[in-house]
Amino acid sequence: MVINLSEQHSLISNWVSELRDVEVQNNRMRFRRNLERIAEVIGYEISRKLPWENREVTTPMGMSSGKVMTEQPVLATILRAGLAMHNGLLNYFDKADNAFISAYRKHHPDGSFEIRLEYISCPELDGRIVILSDPMLATGSSLVKTIEFLKAEGDFKELHIVCAIACTVGIEYVLRAQPKATIWCGDIDDEITAKGYIVPGLGDAGDLAYGVKLQN
Numbered sequence: 001m002v003i004n005l006s007e008q009h010s011l012i013s014n015w016v017s018e019l020r021d022v023e024v025q026n027n028r029m030r031f032r033r034n035l036e037r038i039a040e041v042i043g044y045e046i047s048r049k050l051p052w053e054n055r056e057v058t059t060p061m062g063m064s065s066g067k068v069m070t071e072q073p074v075l076a077t078i079l080r081a082g083l084a085m086h087n088g089l090l091n092y093f094d095k096a097d098n099a100f101i102s103a104y105r106k107h108h109p110d111g112s113f114e115i116r117l118e119y120i121s122c123p124e125l126d127g128r129i130v131i132l133s134d135p136m137l138a139t140g141s142s143l144v145k146t147i148e149f150l151k152a153e154g155d156f157k158e159l160h161i162v163c164a165i166a167c168t169v170g171i172e173y174v175l176r177a178q179p180k181a182t183i184w185c186g187d188i189d190d191e192i193t194a195k196g197y198i199v200p201g202l203g204d205a206g207d208l209a210y211g212v213k214l215q216n
Contacts, residue, residue, distance in 0.1 A: 002171055005042065006187040012041055016186045019164060020202045032084040032209045035135055035164055039088025042162050042184045046073075046131060047092065049182075072096045073129040074156070076122065078103045078146055081206035085133040085162060093131070097123040101149055103142045115145045125154025132159065135205040137166035137185065139196045140173035147178055164205070165189060167198045 005012045015034040018024045025031055051070045056063050076099035077086035090096065099122035103115060130150065134143060143161065150156070159181040161174065166185040169192050174181060191199040207213060 001182045002166075002175075002188075003045070003182065003184050004186075004188050005038075005045070005184065009041060012038060012186050016164060019186075019205075020200065025203070025208050028209060028211070035084035035205070035209065036088035036091070038164050038186045039085035039133060039162055040091055042186075043089045043092040043131075046160050046162075046184065050129065071129065073131050073160075074099055074123060074125060076101065076130055076132045076146075076150060078132075078134045078142065079119075080210055081136070081204075082134045084209055085135055085164070089131060089133060089162065096131075097128075099123065099125075099130075099150065101146050103146050103149075115141050117145055117149050120149055120153065122150065122153055125150060125156045128154070128156045129158040130156045130160070131162060133162040135164040136198060136201065137161070137163040137170040137174065137183070138192060138198050138201075139167075140170035140177075141196075143170070143174050144177045147174075147181075160184060165198060165201060167192045167201075 006016060015038050019031065019034050052067045053070050054065055055068045056065050072095050073093055075086060075089050075093060075096045077083060079100055079102045101117065102119040103117045137143060159178060161181055161183045164186040166183065166188050168188060168190050171183055189198050189201060193199060
């Protein structure tokens with residue numbers, strides 16, 4: 001399942017437009033905050049799909065019955081670009097467990113690249129709901145490798161993928177590998193370059209959020 005929130009929420013569209021805007025991109029704090037806000041809204045939407053139960057609580061004036069979540073998800077992200085969106089999700093799922101994965105593109109002189117994964121830190125994943133955030137879903141290679149990396153640690157029951165901008169090629173690749181996943185995105189672009197960058201996209205989300213890196 002793919003949910004494009006730009007088709008439903010005007011604020012999401014505003015924030016995505018600011019992420020793309022080269023003038024607004026000069027403000028790193030605003031760029032990070034827009035990623036965070038997109039993740040917050042998506043987190044709220046995901047929460048409506050999670051299991052719940054009626055529970056009574058005691059107030060100063062008596063008893064009240066309300067709907068509450070029956071389990072906490074695991075929030076996972078890919079370092080470093082995913083940190084801002086991860087923080088947005090954590091603002092809403094404040095009791096959630098967390099997982100962190102290092103995944104990056106190792107580029108070769110001929111323009112090709114491979115996905116390197118070198119680190120993972122995660123809680124018990126068996127039978128859990130996992131929400132995985134990464135701002136750009138381009139080719140989908142990093143996400144698929146990351147999901148395989150996570151699955152080697154435990155057999156989670158449900159997977160939600162959160163991104164600011166996704167490419168149709170990457171969406172199709174991820175869903176072929178993980179057909180039961182739900183992809184939540186701020187917007188969808190149709191074009192991708194030979195080097196695996198989304199067009200029109202927004203550039204390198206990690207560099208825009210945290211500064212240009214020395215390593216390529």
